[in-house]
Amino acid sequence: MILTGACDALRRLDAHFAPSASWADAGAVLERVADLRIARRGDGVECDASFIDGPSTCAARAPDVRTALLRAFVRARFGDEVDTPPSFAHRIEHGAAVRYDPGVPIPEADDDPATGDSSEIRSIPRM
Known part of the structure; x- marks a missing residue:
């Protein structure tokens, strides 16, 4: 099980989106x-x-x-319209959501590293 730390709780990384x-x-x-x-x-x-x-x-x-x-x-x-997040477990590869099976390790690196400031809200998520 992979967990991620949020501001006030631990959350499963492979769980569906659940607003806080x-x-x-x-x-x-x-x-x-x-x-x-x-x-x-x-x-x-x-x-x-x-x-x-x-x-x-x-x-x-x-x-x-x-x-x-x-x-x-x-x-x-x-903007006024935001895409719905994928309904499946995914990671970001080359700026697009790619399906992966929960429990399978996420690759350590991508051939196309994200550019820009990692703290910028619009940047591509890093692994």
Whole structure:
């Protein structure tokens, strides 16, 4: 079993995506906020946020503040449409998701190493 450390818990690396309800997982996003406006509207929350390394302010609406902030962050980084993650266990190879069997070791290196800053949110995930 392979585990990965998250902000507040250990998670299985080969597990399906499971959103967290923890504010600790939103901490990295909060640190990137340059300006933030929150307004409660009816049964939801509207968030207008601009980020330190982002080009403009992005708005998002959600049932709670945390979800609205994270939606604004995703919108700022990836645009209005984001691809659905693959439903199968995968790794990234040459910028594309490639199927692998859980339990089989992930190769140590790829022939095409990712370029750029590994801390950049848009960079290709490293192994």
